[in-house]
Amino acid sequence: MSSTKNVLAITSSIFGEHGESSKLVERLVKRFEAQGAKIARRNVTQNIPHVDAARFKALTSPADQLDDAQRSVVAFSNALIAELQAADTIILAAPMYNFSIPSQLKSYFDHVARAGITFKYTEQGPVGLLQNKKVYVMTTRGGFYKDTPNDLETPYLKNLLGFLGLTNLEIIYVEGIGISAEQKAQAVKAAEAEVDALKI
Numbered sequence: 003m004s005s006t007k008n009v010l011a012i013t014s015s016i017f018g019e020h021g022e023s024s025k026l027v028e029r030l031v032k033r034f035e036a037q038g039a040k041i042a043r044r045n046v047t048q049n050i051p052h053v054d055a056a057r058f059k060a061l062t063s064p065a066d067q068l069d070d071a072q073r074s075v076v077a078f079s080n081a082l083i084a085e086l087q088a089a090d091t092i093i094l095a096a097p098m099y100n101f102s103i104p105s106q107l108k109s110y111f112d113h114v115a116r117a118g119i120t121f122k123y124t125e126q127g128p129v130g131l132l133q134n135k136k137v138y139v140m141t142t143r144g145g146f147y148k149d150t151p152n153d154l155e156t157p158y159l160k161n162l163l164g165f166l167g168l169t170n171l172e173i174i175y176v177e178g179i180g181i182s183a184e185q186k187a188q189a190v191k192a193a194e195a196e197v198d199a200l201k202i
């Protein structure tokens with residue numbers, strides 16, 4: 003039995019569609035498209051403001067106490083969350099910028115990590131509420147960090163996504179792309195082969 007998949011492709015490269023992570027996301031999107039999946043796209047480098055104190059207050063206040071400006075802040079966050087909730091498959095670009103995720107992606111997470119909506123606190127600890135979703139992560143790096151203490155990115159992502167209930171991750175690493183043109187070509191080719199071989 004196969005049902006139509008709902009894919010959310012999240013890109014976060016400052017280089018837009020030319021980013022190495024964006025290109026890999028698109029490669030996997032094309033595979034899902036060929037299967038008839040519905041594709042939604044979210045480029046977090048566009049129009050995602052930082053969550054400042056005013057926005058945080060709006061996001062954490064009771065709905066009946068909000069003014070119009072606060073309601074629109076909440077509506078924006080709700081719309082981002084609705085995209086995640088609607089997806090059964092998430093393809094996430096996570097280029098490494100200064101040892102971690104792009105700040106724009108961090109801002110996005112600040113909008114979608116909402117108590118009572120995407121996670122909840124219980125007597126047994128926090129529980130993620132985005133469940134039963136597969137997440138493919140494309141992480142591109144200038145250097146080599148995988149499985150070293152200097153990789154502060156994928157442990158952070160596993161932690162953050164897991165906190166939201168997203169525990170079924172498949173991570174594709176593209177490393178050393180800043181070392182030389184040859185190394186970059188080799189790493190990209192290997193990652194493309196990995197994407198093409200994913201059982202989707």
Ligand SMILES: Cc1cc2nc3c(=O)[nH]c(=O)nc-3n(C[C@H](O)[C@H](O)[C@H](O)COP(=O)(O)O)c2cc1C
Pocket residue numbers: 014015016017020021022023024097098099100101102142143144145146179180
């Ligand atoms: C602002 C910035 C910071 C970066 N910091 C790192 C870093 O800490 N470690 C690393 O290996 N590469 C770093 N790089 C290189 C990127 O990881 C590499 O260029 C990768 O291709 C970025 O993916 P993208 O093309 O999808 O944006 C950095 C690049 C930029 C633009």
